[in-house]
Structure formats: structure tokens, C-alpha cells
Amino acid sequence: MTKKDFHCMNGVLLSMNYTLIASTMSFLWTLGIFLKNDKGEPHMGQVWPGPVHYPDFLNPNAIRWWTNEVQLFHDQLPFDGMWIDMNELSNFCTGTNCTWNGTILGGVTECYLQFTNTHTKYDDPPFRINHYGKNEKLGYLTAAMTSKHWDGTLEYDAHSLYGLAESIATKVALTKVRKKRPFLLSRSTFVGSGAHAAHWTGDNKATYRDIGYSIVTVMNSGMAGIPMVGADICGFYDMASDDLCSRWIQTGAFHPFSRAHSNRDNAPKELYLLPKTTISARKALRLKYQLLPYYYTLNYEAHTKGYPIVRPLFFAFPQDPLAVDVSYQFLVGNHILVSPVITENATEIKAYFPTGTW
Template structure:
């Protein structure tokens, strides 16, 4: 479904999976960053070595100070453990949700210079420096943290968050892999859920966050597969997906009746093109309200009949759910949510009001201890209404059609329904607080757009007084965790969840797709590095909307994309309403490609499922860049065509046609 992408996440200057350190940031990104801060940093005032961890107390040097973005924190504590480097400012007001992480035995060595304080982390086996903070001043303020690592001449840096230039991300993954000249790899992960910029320059990678702590986890490899295995041992191994989810999927925003869904299923069968899963976007809902059926176009009686037909044919059905619950007194999910006090609140303690497809809405707080029982109840009631097999959770960055301020209904304005809801109909005021207007502005929406733009207010609160300023990037992650747990409870078997928003560790709970792409040759090319990046994040069940989501596709583009998409780990054709239909069977040439390549995918299903199991047990991606299999080959690491091809496991190389009239 097409809408805004308001995730406060790292906006990498370069998002190609193969990025040489010698390529700098683009001019727009550099201008947005302005100058990095320079101070005289900190000195080590005390050292405590317990034998299992090293704790350093730092005091601020006063020689060079800089009050930009606020006052520096005077005293810091740096804690180094065998499994991670942990740097924490002693900020009494700083709160964050505790996330459990497993640990791994260290293969690194930590060293430091006491004044000014800088640190290095090196690989124990060969002494190669993996992280060197001397590249830039260490700056720690209440709402601005700055640290950098030097980048050596012989290293190639892969990923940085999958940003497509100046567009926001659907998820936050502050992780990169570096491979040096001899083919040895390492990984660096910053566990921080605050908004941030992460910028690759000629000689360094710079982290600038709006707050939180610096919680670095550095893994030493030495192979790319080792790096991802070590990283996923930290954040959680990928979920083992059900076998049927590796089949072919069909979806569209714009299937406006149960009869339309039935006809699509019928046409795939008539054209002898494999189809395992039929999807439904928000069209099936009554007035776009969650946990409902449109009684006119999707009557319960016909949906029951349709799903029986689908299931009798061995196929599955996956509908969409958005997090926004409309303030409709006739909707049980709304009244039950108020009764359980389950919704996110404004700074005044009242439920936070936003607006999405059904109109004015409240948002469930998945930090709340009763969130899972609330979600169990709603999804169980929905399953009684229609026998779905998986759930698609969308708009969960959070997306909001109003600009995230303190909003209320107006007595003089009636909110329209249907698609015109994308225009805010609420009365919203800006309380000008420090959360919505922090001193440091990240590169939001390709500019320094306020962080409340098209999302909820940064001052909105979740359970325990946690503010969205700190927890925003965790919303979709916590919804995915809850939804996955609920479905396994409802079905008592392996579940399938697809989430638009993700965070580090989300692959243990959900699949993902690359979001609202367009039917362009540029977007088919971009799909490959994005999929490869997400494999490195520990989200191997990943795919792009085949044939493109927005705009009208063409017969040639759809044929090429169907051939490529047949080898995505997650293969789904999906597009928006009010553009031309693009089901695989609509053109004779595309139908023939579908029969050939989707058919080939089905012959490979045992292999794909085995790769999914391997990923579940080791973390190694299903779709891999060439350097995973050939790390010692400089061409596999640096070729300009690296992001135009990929390996499926260790045995299949996929080289698609990505240019028009080739």
C-alpha cells in the first residue's frame, strides 16, 4: 500500500551493497550535515578492570568546547565486555527499552589512548584494526552523540542501511560490513534506536544520533558468512518460515471485491501459472477499519466460501492490518483498547490521536504489558471472521497523515472517508517542545524536515514513560514481535508475518519487502542491492514488488521483473490502484515467462527451503552477494556489476536482464 515512510533512521549517503570507501557523500547530504563538531574530547580519569570487563571513567577536557546542539556531558562511563563495546553517557533522564541480546565470545582486542580518549578495536588473530575512533572528536550531549571510525585505504564498505538516496527508510539497521584487501571481513553494529545520520566519507564513517547511548558490537569474521553468522547470533537468528511462503504470491491495492480476488485465483490456474498465496490490501475492510469486512463488496458469507475454495486448492490467504485503530464507538477493537488503556498517549496522558486510512485513529502501544493479550483477542476475532493464514502489517513506522503534533477533532470539520483521508482533517498544534524540535536535525525526508512530519509526535509516550523520541524506530519491530507470537498462539504452528518497518533483529519474527517501489528500470536494478543488504541484516525472507508498485508497468519490464522476482527469497507481484493491472497472466509473453521461471522456482522449492533452514540455524543469507562465496576474489568484492547479480546459496548464480531493450 502506498504512503509515507516516516522512519527516523540512518540515511546513508550511499546505499549500494558495494560501496568503495573512496566514494564520498553526495552534495545534498553533505550540506545537510553541515560541519561535524570539534572539541578537545575526554580524558580517562579512572580505570576498573574486573577481569571480565573493563570500565573507564571519562572526564571532559575543557580546552576546546562547543555548545552547538547543547552542553556536553561532563562525565562518561565506557564499559568494554568480551562480546561488545559499550559506551554510555551518564544521562539521568535517558531511558530506553531493554532488548535482550545473546552474546558471542570475543575475537577482538580493545585498546585506548587516555588523553584525549580514543579507542581501537582490532581482530585478535592478525591485529587488523576494525574500529578506530580517532577519526573525529567524540561528542556526547543530551540530544546529540557524535563518533566516527577511520576507514583504511584497503577496505570496501558494504551497506549502511539501504537508503535510496534522499528517501527515508522503512527500518533502522545501523550495521555495515567491511572487507579489507586480503578478503577478510568484519562487521560493526550500533545498537541505538534514536534517529541518526550515518555518513560514509573518504576516510571515515561518521555516526550522528539524536540521543540514546553508543552501544557498539563489533564482530571479527573473518569471512563475510562468519560476520553475518556472528551478527545474527547477537540480534537473533532469522525465523524459519513455513514452506508455503516460498511459493508465488499475488497482491494488489485495488482488488475491490471478493469476486475480484476469486477471478485472479481462477486466471492463474487457467493460465497454468503457479500461485500459492492470494493477498488482500485494505480494500477488504469496512471503511478501512481493522478487523472488519466490507459487508457489500466482501460479505462474510462469500469470503468464507472463497477461502474454503483457496484452502481446498492447497493455497493460502494473507490480509493486511494497519496499526491505527479508528475512534469508532461501534468498533470492538477501539472500545476494547480504551478499556484496556492500550493506546499510545500524548504528553498529557490522553490517547494520542492521529489519522490514517479510516480517519482519526489511536495507535496500540506494543510496549504495554497487555499488548499481546489485546492483539490475541483482535486477531482471534478476525480469524473467526475469515480464515487467514498469515498477516501483513503495514504503515507501522508509524505513518500518520497529520504532522504528528497535538491533534483533535474539529466541530466544524467532518473527516472524509476512503482515499481522501490522506489530507489531514484534524486540528493540530505544535507545542514547540524539545522532543519535536531537538537541537540536531537529522537528514529527514531528504532534508532537515521536522521529525514529527507525517508521523506521531516525538513527545508521544509509550508504556513506562518511554517517549517516541527514543522508541520511534522500534514501533514496527515490537508490532512484528507481538504479531508473530500471537499467530503462533492462534494457529499453534509456524506463522508468517510480513512487516514494512523493521529494526535489527526483526528477521527472527517477520519477513519484509522493500516497500513502495515504482515500475521503472531503475527500481528493478535497485531491488537487488536492497535484498542483499537485508540478507546481511538477518532478514533473509525479503523481496521487492514484482513489476513495480507505483506507475504503469510495461510488458517488457514486467517480463524481466517476473524472471528476476522468481528468484527473490520472497516473490510477490503487487501494485497500487488506479494504474494498469499487471498480473502475470495479462500478457502472453509475461505469462510464458511466468510459466517458465515461476515454474523453475517451484522445482527449486526444496533447495530454497533448505537455504531458509540454513539461514535460520546459521544466519547466512538466502540471497548473497558474490563475495560471500568468493571473498578472496577482488572482482567479486569490487566489480561495478556486483549489485546486478547474486547467489542463491552457494550453488546458483542469478544474472538478470536489467536494462530496457537489451
């Protein structure tokens, strides 16, 4: 399991990682369950649990295997939902062929594998992306681009599909194991992910700027077909002031997926530990719960028509040229306008109201 801390308000949320594998089960090798290195062996990486192999969720056998894994965990702990993390996929090491001599050196996120061939032609293609900075290779801190899937497809050609493929497999597994409509949260997404999983925007920071980022990101995700989306309220990294958390819950409470979450290295910052935030959270969440029938209707519209739950103003007012430039206000459906405070020490805000009765 991932060692990141998490908070759960109701029920049991099992936080599962793509690294939940039994690498000693050699019979899985013959099924092609894992990504392979250029020697035809399971590609090794390192994540929170230590040295790991990566399931190949594009393999037709993977869903059957993953369903069995989910069933085994559910038999031990009857959970209500699953949270899949680090599935971009992440790796604390960089290399095409990695081995481990049994020695653990440095911190938990420092690479202690022995690796070779860290650079291939697939790491430096003609079209470069800004991956950890312009000078980093495509295979940096992820599975090697030369890793192969079950049918010979290179990771270079399928890398962006990993989180989506895992989401599909996990939704199938959850539905079969729990025999209910599943709740599934995934960090990595791709086009089409919204039909299978909810999404959060990743490890953000405790800043007012990140409150603004969260608004824009949630709206963008909704328009990209991922309607159940939200950000870590109060920020994942660094400590947040009472004022910052107060403003953030006033915003985040109205996002479709609303969760306060923090790095395990921070001091505790649950909402109820901060006096001003407690008051803001009580007001905002009470209103959110009163609006749940409305949100449920919007979820149904998202499912049947593809509409985002949280929308930019221009989505509802396409004929209004001024609405295009409004980035930090958002609509819940077409009828509720949220105008958050995203600057420190603010005593007033300027909000834009499209033509209509508000």
C-alpha cells in the same frame, strides 16, 4: 483494515494495519494500550481508516490485547497469514495534539484533523536524519516525537522499534490463534525483525532502476538478518511495460519472498495480462518451484546459522576482490548465480563469474 490493494496466490492473507483498534473502548485507556499525547490522552493520527489511535506494542498488555483482536478476526475469517503495513509508523497528519470535529475534507490521504504544536525540541535534534528531505521535522507524517509509551518513554527514543514490536506481538498472536508456525509480512523492520517476520522493500516504482534497487535491497536485508525478503515485482507505483515486467519477474522470481503487487490507482497489471511477461513468469516460476527443496534448505540455514538466502557474490567468494564490486548479480545460496537484465532494450549483459565450475 488498510485500503491498499493486494494479491494472494494461495490461501487467505489478511492484510492488517496497526490502526485496527476500537477507540471507543475506553477501558483500554486504563491499560495504557495506546501512545499518549502530552495531555495523557491517546495520541490521535489519521491513516487509511480515518482518525486512529496507535497501539503501544511495547506495553506488556499489548500482546494480550492484540492476540484477542487477531482471534476475533480469525473467528470471522479463518486466514492463513497476516500482512502488517504502514507500521513505520505512518500518519497522514503532523502534530503533537490532534483532534477531529467529524468533518472529512479532501482526499483519503489528506489530513483533516485539527492539530497544534507541530514543532518541539525533539523534532530538531543535533543529529539530523534525512527524513522526507533535510528540512522536514522528525515528527513529520508520523506519531509525534513527544508521544509517550506506557512507562513514560518518549516516542523519540523508541520510534525505530515500533515495527519490530508489532511484529513480535503479531507472531505471538498468530502462533497462539492458529497453533501453527505463522506467516507474517511486515513493511517496517529493525535489527532482529528477521526472527519474527518476512519483509518487503516498500512502495517502489515501475522502472528499470528500481529492479536494480530491489536486488541491492534484498541482499542488504539478508545480510542484516532479514532473510525472507522481496520487492513488489513490476513496481508499486505507475504502470509497467510488458518488457519491464518480463525482466522484473525474471529477477524477482528468485528472491526469497516473491510477489507481484501494485497501487490500486494503476490499471490491472497481473503478470498473466501481459503476453511477454506471461511467458517469462511461466519459465521463471516453474524453475523456482523446482528449486523449492533447495530454498527450503536455505531457509533452514538462515534459521539455524543466520545465513542470508540471497547473497552478494563476495559473501560466497570473500577472497575474490572483483566480487566486491558486483552489485546487480546475486547468489541463491552458494551454488546458483542469477545475472539479471536491469536495463531497457538490452540484447546482451556482461556477467562476472568467480573462479570455479559453473
